[in-house]
Amino acid sequence: MASSIPDQSLAPSIDVKNLTYTFPDRSCGLISVSLSLPPRSRTLLIGANGAGKTTLLRLLSGKRLAPSGTISISGLDPFKDGLEGVTYLGLEWVLNPIVRTDIGVRELLKSVGGDYYPERKDELVQVLDIDLDWRMHAVSDGERRRVQLAMGLIRPWRILLLDEITVDLDLLSRSNFLAFLKKETEERQCTIVYATHILDNLAGWPSHLVHMSLGKVKEWGPMEGFEISGRGETGNSRLGELVLGWLKDDLRERGPRNRGVGSEGKAYYSQSFGGYGAEDIEKMKD
Known part of the structure; x- marks a missing residue:
């Protein structure tokens, strides 16, 4: 069958x-x-x-x-x-606080699977013009965004x-x-x-x-x-x-x-009514 x-x-x-x-x-x-x-x-x-x-x-x-x-x-x-x-890159991903801390790009890319997909990692580093020696607390917003994109797209x-x-x-x-x-x-x-x-x-x-x-x-x-x-x-x-x-x-x-x-x-409300996204309607009352 x-x-x-x-x-x-x-x-x-x-x-x-x-x-x-x-x-x-x-x-x-x-x-x-x-x-x-x-x-x-x-x-x-x-x-x-x-x-x-x-x-x-x-x-x-x-x-x-x-x-x-x-x-x-x-x-x-x-x-x-x-x-x-499924990879969704939106507001929550952009505002992840870890990318503003004193952490290196190499460590970040490794944490999201860079060692498992080395060819994709190397290609994204080249495409997005990333310096692997950057420290995330010391880069510009544009440089930080490039690292975030690489993090989000390393896994196929x-x-x-x-x-x-x-x-x-x-x-x-x-x-x-x-x-x-x-x-x-x-x-x-x-x-x-x-x-x-x-x-x-x-x-x-x-x-x-x-x-x-x-x-x-x-x-x-x-x-x-x-x-x-x-x-x-x-x-x-x-x-x-x-x-x-x-x-x-x-x-x-x-x-x-x-x-x-x-x-x-409103798109980031945690719930909606009537089965239209109401994963935990009780949290709305908090």
Whole structure:
């Protein structure tokens, strides 16, 4: 009898169907979100602050429980099932206090598996231009971020979820990092979703775009479905012009931020109601 367990050696697909997610204050973080991203895709998740990007990424990573049947990662529920090879790099990871202490880069990389994956470690050190003799309390924010990226990516992953984690990188470091990620999807069985507001060097990087606003997906699809070739009159890439137009339309639709609408600042609540991420509802009362 053939096994019904999905093969987790292959690149994962991501399918979201009619996903609605509610925060503890009973406001909606996501509303009827549906999208489908194929294996080995590189997806840019675009939207203004509070659009729902972080909430969606945390649900995809399995950090929160989504309603049954709304999220499938190659046939598995990321919260309930044994989904392998998920790396989520977001706010908690960025703010990890250990990377500001008097500790060396060599020790940090060893602690996250650098000795088990020496070739990946050496490649990331080169790509991110890291000095192994740095002490973490004495480096700049950009240098610290490069070390954090190496720490997060040393272990091979199948699905990588990035929540605006390149903001401190200089232009060259970010370009090299994006090239590394693109090569990963071309050479390994892996899939990436990347939420960012910085579009430099990105016009030729993504395979798919997802545009979110006010907790909804307004449009999504492969890059060939969007007109982004060439450069716009402002000097932005056509990708930048497209996204700028989206955000202007979203602002007109949303109006001023004085009505309590949107999910900005709520994505890291520890719980949500009604099985929509309420892992331990009693903690909300503390």
